[in-house]
Amino acid sequence: MTYTPASRTQNYKYAIRNIVVEAKKIEAQGKKVTYLNIGDPALYGFQPPQELIEANIKAMRDGYSGYSPSAGIQAAREAVAEEAKRRNIPTTPDDVIFTYGASEAADIVFTAVLEPGDEVLAPSPGYPLYTAIATKIGAKEVKYRQNPNNNWQPDIDELKSLITSRTKLLVIINPNNPTGALYTKETLSAMLDIARQNGLIVIADEVYHKLIYEGEHVPMGSLAGDDLPVVTMESLSKNYLAPGWRLGWMTVTNASFMPEVMGAIRKLADARLCAPMSPQHAIPAAMNLPKSYLDATMARLRAQRDTTYQMLNQIDGISCNKPEGAFYAMAQVNLHNGELGTDEDFVLGLLREKGVLFVHGSGFGTEAKDGFFRIVFLPDVETLKDVYTRVADFTATFFERKLSLAK
Ligand SMILES: Cc1ncc(COP(=O)(O)O)c(C=O)c1O
Numbered sequence: 082m083t084y085t086p087a088s089r090t091q092n093y094k095y096a097i098r099n100i101v102v103e104a105k106k107i108e109a110q111g112k113k114v115t116y117l118n119i120g121d122p123a124l125y126g127f128q129p130p131q132e133l134i135e136a137n138i139k140a141m142r143d144g145y146s147g148y149s150p151s152a153g154i155q156a157a158r159e160a161v162a163e164e165a166k167r168r169n170i171p172t173t174p175d176d177v178i179f180t181y182g183a184s185e186a187a188d189i190v191f192t193a194v195l196e197p198g199d200e201v202l203a204p205s206p207g208y209p210l211y212t213a214i215a216t217k218i219g220a221k222e223v224k225y226r227q228n229p230n231n232n233w234q235p236d237i238d239e240l241k242s243l244i245t246s247r248t249k250l251l252v253i254i255n256p257n258n259p260t261g262a263l264y265t266k267e268t269l270s271a272m273l274d275i276a277r278q279n280g281l282i283v284i285a286d287e288v289y290h291k292l293i294y295e296g297e298h299v300p301m302g303s304l305a306g307d308d309l310p311v312v313t314m315e316s317l318s319k320n321y322l323a324p325g326w327r328l329g330w331m332t333v334t335n336a337s338f339m340p341e342v343m344g345a346i347r348k349l350a351d352a353r354l355c356a357p358m359s360p361q362h363a364i365p366a367a368m369n370l371p372k373s374y375l376d377a378t379m380a381r382l383r384a385q386r387d388t389t390y391q392m393l394n395q396i397d398g399i400s401c402n403k404p405e406g407a408f409y410a411m412a413q414v415n416l417h418n419g420e421l422g423t424d425e426d427f428v429l430g431l432l433r434e435k436g437v438l439f440v441h442g443s444g445f446g447t448e449a450k451d452g453f454f455r456i457v458f459l460p461d462v463e464t465l466k467d468v469y470t471r472v473a474d475f476t477a478t479f480f481e482r483k484l485s486l487a488k
Pocket residue numbers: 120181182183184185208210254257258286288315316317318324328329
């Protein structure tokens with residue numbers, strides 16, 4: 082008897098977790114590993130605001146352990162819609178749908194909109210969730226480039242050239258994972274024009290919009306005008322530091338322009354019953370926290386970001402853009418156009434020799450020969466200093482070895 086998995090899972094990859102298998106092997110040999118692969122703030126001592134914890138516990142004590150309505154409880158949908166309006170994102174409580182993290186929001190919208198063979202434009206490098214969902218439903222992910230030489234802003238001309246009659250969705254991740262880039266208003270407006278001209282629905286992944294170091298985050302929904310459907314995705318995972326609560330939501334702007342799609346989204350939401358119930362009761366508190374709730378978190382993150390940027394750029398053969406948002410840096414090691422190996426060779430070598438785990442850029446869609454790798458700079462400054470010292474040691478020997486072999 083042979084049991085076979087469905088072919089749709091064959092190319093279903095998620096490098097951020099897949100690479101942990103290698104780290105576990107190293108640990109099994111008795112070596113300590115410092116994990117800088119996954120964007121989970123709780124692993125590094127960050128905690129959600131106390132108000133949210135209290136509200137979540139209270140909801141459980143008050144007996145809210147049942148299913149909620151499929152779209153979420155009314156008070157939470159109202160609170161999200163009000164906050165969205167304060168951020169100039171037009172919407173109504175009826176157009177807010179709670180999900181199992183932003184991840185499920187993406188899954189539902191892709192499933193609701195894309196036929197097999199349809200195309201979705203997504204950033205490269207980009208968060209692998211979108212690649213994975215497109216693969217699962219037989220849709221085609223078409224990657225648009227973000228240019229490392231232009232602070233990882235998307236290349237608008239290239240984006241235009243990628244549109245075909247099958248293109249249905251445009252995914253925008255801002256601030257971006259893995260690059261840490263914050264898109265300018267001009268870039269966003271140009272992208273919206275392309276969506277408008279081609280009848281695309283925009284998915285605005287804004288799960289990091291409160292974690293900004295420089296510049297201002299412009300919500301995509303605030304630029305939608307009164308005709309372009311924009312689905313903004315958020316969650317408690319990053320902006321509120323509670324990824325394990327698995328609560329996200331989509332906020333739809335101009336939903337009235339796509340009533341059938343909204344119907345499909347609601348059917349899919351009905352079938353999976355609801356998002357986690359008790360954290361929904363923390364949403365009114367989350368939407369009304371004083372601005373200062375993130376001050377301590379941002380001060381800590383900024384110091385970690387600065388250490389990352391400074392120390393990596395001091396290493397011969399490594400360069401790194403300055404992240405403007407989120408908690409990721411996309412660094413690059415000069416692999417001499419692949420002559421010295423692949424990004425994964427570098428990342429695995431670093432893991433095996435120095436016990437430091439990053440994720441290779443090709444796991445996010447860059448070329449293996451280009452030598453990109455993503456760093457999660459959530460650990461404290463002292464840990465990061467130790468990590469980057471190990472990276473510097475490893476990089477020096479990596480070059481020595483590779484260049485002597487190449488001679
Ligand atoms: C850009 C981006 N979108 C979505 C997600 C998924 O978030 P959630 O925990 O809300 O499902 C992540 C998680 O790392 C992310 O980086």
